[in-house]
Amino acid sequence: MPRTPIKISAEIDYLSILDEQGQIDKSLEPNLSAEQLKTLYHYMLLGRRLDERMLIMQRQGRLSTFAQCTGHEAISLGAAFAINKADSFVPYYRELAGMLYRGWPIEEFLLYWNGFEEGAMVPAELKDLPFCVPISSQLLHAVGMGMAINIKNEQKVVVVFFGDGAASEGDCHEALNFATVFNVPVIFMCVNNQYAISVPLSKQMKAKTIVQRAIAYDMPGIQVDGNDILAVYSATKDAVTRAREGGGPTLIEAVTYRVAPHTTADDPKRYRSDEEVAIWLKREPLVRFRQYMYDKKIILKGEEEKLEEQITNDIKAAVEKADLLAKSPDFSNPLHIFDYSYAEIPPCVQRQRQELEDYLQYKKGSYKKEESKNA
Amino acid sequence: MPEMNMAKAINLALHEAMAKDERVIILGQDVGRDEGVFRVTEGLSAKYGDKRVIDTPLAESGIIGAAIGMAVYGLRPVCEIQFAGFDYYGYQQMESHAARLRNRTRGRITVPLVMRAPYGGGIRAPEHHSESKEAIYAHTPGLKLVIPSGPRNARALLLAAIADPDPVIYYEPKAIYRLFREEVPEKTEIMPLGKANIARVGKDITLISYGASMQAALGAAENLAQENVDCEIIDLLSLSPLDIDTIINSIKKTGRAVVIHEAPRTCGVGAEIIAQINEHALLYLEAPIKRVTGYDTPFPYFSKEQYYIPDADKVAMACRSILDIDGAAN
Numbered sequence: 001m002p003r004t005p006i007k008i009s010a011e012i013d014y015l016s017i018l019d020e021q022g023q024i025d026k027s028l029e030p031n032l033s034a035e036q037l038k039t040l041y042h043y044m045l046l047g048r049r050l051d052e053r054m055l056i057m058q059r060q061g062r063l064s065t066f067a068q069c070t071g072h073e074a075i076s077l078g079a080a081f082a083i084n085k086a087d088s089f090v091p092y093y094r095e096l097a098g099m100l101y102r103g104w105p106i107e108e109f110l111l112y113w114n115g116f117e118e119g120a121m122v123p124a125e126l127k128d129l130p131f132c133v134p135i136s137s138q139l140l141h142a143v144g145m146g147m148a149i150n151i152k153n154e155q156k157v158v159v160v161f162f163g164d165g166a167a168s169e170g171d172c173h174e175a176l177n178f179a180t181v182f183n184v185p186v187i188f189m190c191v192n193n194q195y196a197i198s199v200p201l202s203k204q205m206k207a208k209t210i211v212q213r214a215i216a217y218d219m220p221g222i223q224v225d226g227n228d229i230l231a232v233y234s235a236t237k238d239a240v241t242r243a244r245e246g247g248g249p250t251l252i253e254a255v256t257y258r259v260a261p262h263t264t265a266d267d268p269k270r271y272r273s274d275e276e277v278a279i280w281l282k283r284e285p286l287v288r289f290r291q292y293m294y295d296k297k298i299i300l301k302g303e304e305e306k307l308e309e310q311i312t313n314d315i316k317a318a319v320e321k322a323d324l325l326a327k328s329p330d331f332s333n334p335l336h337i338f339d340y341s342y343a344e345i346p347p348c349v350q351r352q353r354q355e356l357e358d359y360l361q362y363k364k365g366s367y368k369k370e371e372s373k374n375a
Numbered sequence: 376m377p378e379m380n381m382a383k384a385i386n387l388a389l390h391e392a393m394a395k396d397e398r399v400i401i402l403g404q405d406v407g408r409d410e411g412v413f414r415v416t417e418g419l420s421a422k423y424g425d426k427r428v429i430d431t432p433l434a435e436s437g438i439i440g441a442a443i444g445m446a447v448y449g450l451r452p453v454c455e456i457q458f459a460g461f462d463y464y465g466y467q468q469m470e471s472h473a474a475r476l477r478n479r480t481r482g483r484i485t486v487p488l489v490m491r492a493p494y495g496g497g498i499r500a501p502e503h504h505s506e507s508k509e510a511i512y513a514h515t516p517g518l519k520l521v522i523p524s525g526p527r528n529a530r531a532l533l534l535a536a537i538a539d540p541d542p543v544i545y546y547e548p549k550a551i552y553r554l555f556r557e558e559v560p561e562k563t564e565i566m567p568l569g570k571a572n573i574a575r576v577g578k579d580i581t582l583i584s585y586g587a588s589m590q591a592a593l594g595a596a597e598n599l600a601q602e603n604v605d606c607e608i609i610d611l612l613s614l615s616p617l618d619i620d621t622i623i624n625s626i627k628k629t630g631r632a633v634v635i636h637e638a639p640r641t642c643g644v645g646a647e648i649i650a651q652i653n654e655h656a657l658l659y660l661e662a663p664i665k666r667v668t669g670y671d672t673p674f675p676y677f678s679k680e681q682y683y684i685p686d687a688d689k690v691a692m693a694c695r696s697i698l699d700i701d702g703a704a705n
Binding site for chain 2: 064065066113114115116117119133134135165166168169170171196197198199203204205265266270271326332334336337338341346348349352353356359360362363
């Protein structure tokens, strides 16, 4: 038998629409109304300002460790904007802007990062999933949701997010393989921010791109400028259209940079230079989108201040609400530890619940004793 | 040697092991340039380079699986899983191969690896960063399981784990990484695996614990001493193999026991200890044995973690309930 070449398509596009200076490529500009663009800008700014506010609160000791999303807004928001509310959005944990647009109330993020499960309560009207901390595991859930959509003969899609580090986990490969085997309507959005805590992408993998895996699994793939919300939106929109028509999954690699630390517990100065960060800060998504909005005269200078003020007020109200909720008898009740693992509390768990209740009563009593002694 | 905290003592053991034996290799996520998210691998990458201190891609199964490969090929890998709550991807490799290769090959192939993993709550961390899943490993034949409780034993046990011919899970109670300092001997000290330590000698009741929960046991003993209750405390150190003799000898003396651990109660390490006490010393018991443990729920988000984690008051309350004390709470 002769040795013959196997022809494999090995071409993948890179898409950039709005460049670093906010200059548009007219031929690729998506057809979005002024209202739509305003909405996008609103949520992008809200995501950024909330992230900044949370950092201040963390420094004040009012929030614990959290994962900042600054610089990642274009990806989650651009993708969220390309799907419908009836579709599903499956995050990892840097999708703040997109989730706000999906309808997650601001206070939920404050509660989540303050150690309340209530912050992971998916809004009832959504078929979305909450943050997923175990890296890469959510990809298979998205695939399963896609399989369910096919089984139920629905026209819906799922967009699922994962990082460049997550691409190294076995679950990622399993998910991509399942996805084409079962032709699921799933958009895999890789948020390539080039760092898995301290490990740069160059030590994470030797391949040139993450998106080239699309070739291996025989699905369409595209790499986009992840700091360009119009590129993310357009690429996702194409993938969504294809998926709704039965065309199956798409892998999108959105190239960005984690300008913030991995979490507030991380010190990136240990493993990368300020110069490297500075280069990427110049490419960040909000400034260039603002420039585009100015150039199109969709936002005028005065309006910008009004929007900032509105966002500041919305965040302030949410902070107050989260504080109230955290102290409310319902959210602060320690006995709720026991109440949500099963539809029905098993007897042994019920006994443990009683045990903690007794203990809390006993503590209250002994404090009272102490107080009366002191009085 | 000066006093040091537990994180530093573990780091010292890694330095000693690497200096002594060039087969010792460190691998894991962020263990190199970042020196570990808890800085436990500090100075190792700078000293030994990336050939012996390996930052791996983000893949727990990859880390454990590769460590197995290194171990069967004559190296002594010490791999780090960043948080115990993320070791499930690696568990398949651990159970199916690390724990079995010796048996499968009738002793021809052995897997002398160590898996280090910070475990437990109390540091206000996000979900999956506070789990105590030691029972899974204690329930896996072929593995050894070690949990230190302070700087001195942390160093001496890690050195024993690295020298051990079989796979050892070395669970690090992260809540006490930097809680207190302790004198660590100048000369290399190695404590044998499989030996418990009597941390406090007493005659009235035996408190059995390990890891960060030792703090609750010690606190309770101090409180109870004011009520003239004399607690004996056993620090297990090694959960597999379990030093049942030390436990039985203590029970024979006190006739009463409370087992304390942060992990969920059902099928936890406490259940096994009580079963073995029943098998070996039932007739010495003066009262039922109590357990103070985490509950049979997922570890709660941190706003409620203090209610979940055993504390000195809970332990003292359990002790009073099985001691003949007036006004006992239960």
